[in-house]
Amino acid sequence: MRVLVTGGAGFIGTNFVLRTIETRPDVEVTVLDALTYAGNADNLSSVAERITFVRGDVADAETVDRLVGENDVVVHFAAESHNDVSLRNPEPFVRTNLVGTYTILEAVRRHGRRLHHISTDEVYGDLELDDPARFTTSTPYNPSSPYSSTKAGSDLLVRAWVRSFGVDATISNCSNNYGPYQHIEKFIPRQITNVLSDIRPKLYGAGRNVRDWIHVDDHNDAVWTIIEKGRTSETYLIGADGERDNLTIVGLILELSGRPADWFDHVTDRAGHDLRYAIDSSKLREELGWRPRYTDIRAGLAQTIDWYRDNESWWRPAKAAVEARYAEAGQ
Numbered sequence: 612m613r614v615l616v617t618g619g620a621g622f623i624g625t626n627f628v629l630r631t632i633e634t635r636p637d638v639e640v641t642v643l644d645a646l647t648y649a650g651n652a653d654n655l656s657s658v659a660e661r662i663t664f665v666r667g668d669v670a671d672a673e674t675v676d677r678l679v680g681e682n683d684v685v686v687h688f689a690a691e692s693h694n695d696v697s698l699r700n701p702e703p704f705v706r707t708n709l710v711g712t713y714t715i716l717e718a719v720r721r722h723g724r725r726l727h728h729i730s731t732d733e734v735y736g737d738l739e740l741d742d743p744a745r746f747t748t749s750t751p752y753n754p755s756s757p758y759s760s761t762k763a764g765s766d767l768l769v770r771a772w773v774r775s776f777g778v779d780a781t782i783s784n785c786s787n788n789y790g791p792y793q794h795i796e797k798f799i800p801r802q803i804t805n806v807l808s809d810i811r812p813k814l815y816g817a818g819r820n821v822r823d824w825i826h827v828d829d830h831n832d833a834v835w836t837i838i839e840k841g842r843t844s845e846t847y848l849i850g851a852d853g854e855r856d857n858l859t860i861v862g863l864i865l866e867l868s869g870r871p872a873d874w875f876d877h878v879t880d881r882a883g884h885d886l887r888y889a890i891d892s893s894k895l896r897e898e899l900g901w902r903p904r905y906t907d908i909r910a911g912l913a914q915t916i917d918w919y920r921d922n923e924s925w926w927r928p929a930k931a932a933v934e935a936r937y938a939e940a941g942q
């Protein structure tokens with residue numbers, strides 16, 4: 612099988628490519644990545660001989676058409692992915708997430724290829740903290756931010772291309788990922804690298820917002836399960852029953868790092884900050900037999916802290932600039 616992985620030099624895409632090469636010797640991987648600030652080609656240096664890497668834009672129709680034509684399956688991870696950045700400058704979100712997905716869809720349609728589109732639980736908006744409900748595939752779309760609205764729009768484009776043109780596509784909406792190679796602008800790696808830099812962790816607002824954490828390897832195993840066993844035109848929700856509020860996550864990081872429990876700051880809240888996400892992944896579990904392997908978030912976080920401690924050269928060059936941007940916003 613020849614697989615085109617868009618966004619393969621970012622956090623989840625890197626983990627997907629490394630794991631695919633390790634566990635599926637019969638798969639040929641081509642990565643298409645624009646190497647924005649969030650992408651890093653060095654992530655893939657250990658498998659450079661085993662993959663084809665193309666630096667390019669998913670909104671560039673010519674490049675996309677050629678690469679889609681040369682592959683059997685497209686796994687579309689490429690996106691602008693950070694809510695805080697989307698609040699400062701939404702333009703690249705519209706271009707990459709909407710025009711990029713449109714460009715992929717047109718190429719997939721022309722060449723009759725299979726697409727798996729990677730999306731997020733944020734398309735459903737948020738839940739109240741005391742609401743026992745979780746998102747299902749029938750929850751109405753209700754995105755809050757420029758990021759999540761462009762991801763919602765990209766999902767709707769995929770659905771329309773399936774219905775109108777018979778494109779062979781599946782969609783997955785996953786909850787918050789953590790693990791190695793995540794950009795340090797994101798919550799968990801920001802706090803881990805803060806602690807490693809002697810900076811106090813920064814919690815937006817009261818820290819009561821809830822995210823449903825899943826280890827990136829569990830997400831990527833689910834993606835392979837859908838590629839291999841998923842029914843065409845279906846949407847699958849991916850989640851590992853990992854609901855925790857941000858305060859709890861910071862508490863665990865402090866404890867695992869041997870710091871006092873109150874060694875953190877409350878900072879300016881995010882505009883329009885979604886309260887709670889929670890995924891009901893029973894469709895994926897019951898229909899396709901997927902199960903998460905990382906069910907102990909404490910152990911998963913300990914392993915992630917070790918990775919950032921052991922790979923300081925990977926994140927250190929970006930740290931001062933990331934913190935300076937947050938400081939400007941009072942965060």
Ligand code: NAD
Binds near residue numbers: 617648691784789
């Ligand atoms: P990331 O920001 O770490 O990586 C994105 C990658 O896409 C980078 O390598 C970047 O260079 C590349 N890219 C950006 N614009 C591009 C363009 N125009 N053309 C080609 N490449 C481009 O993001 P991530 O956290 O790995 O997320 C990957 C996907 O998973 C996204 O679609 C995101 O919406 C989705 N997702 C993420 C999470 C999460 O918790 N991180 C959860 C659910 C879904």
Ligand code: TDX
Binds near residue numbers: 796820857881
């Ligand atoms: O310094 C921080 N302090 C803080 O309290 C940062 C960076 C974040 N937060 C809060 C905001 C959220 O409640 O932590 C939570 C997680 O924040 P992010 O890591 O920015 O993730 P989120 O906004 O939930 O979105 C993530 O999950 C869904 C990914 O970035 C998206 O790509 C994915 O779709």
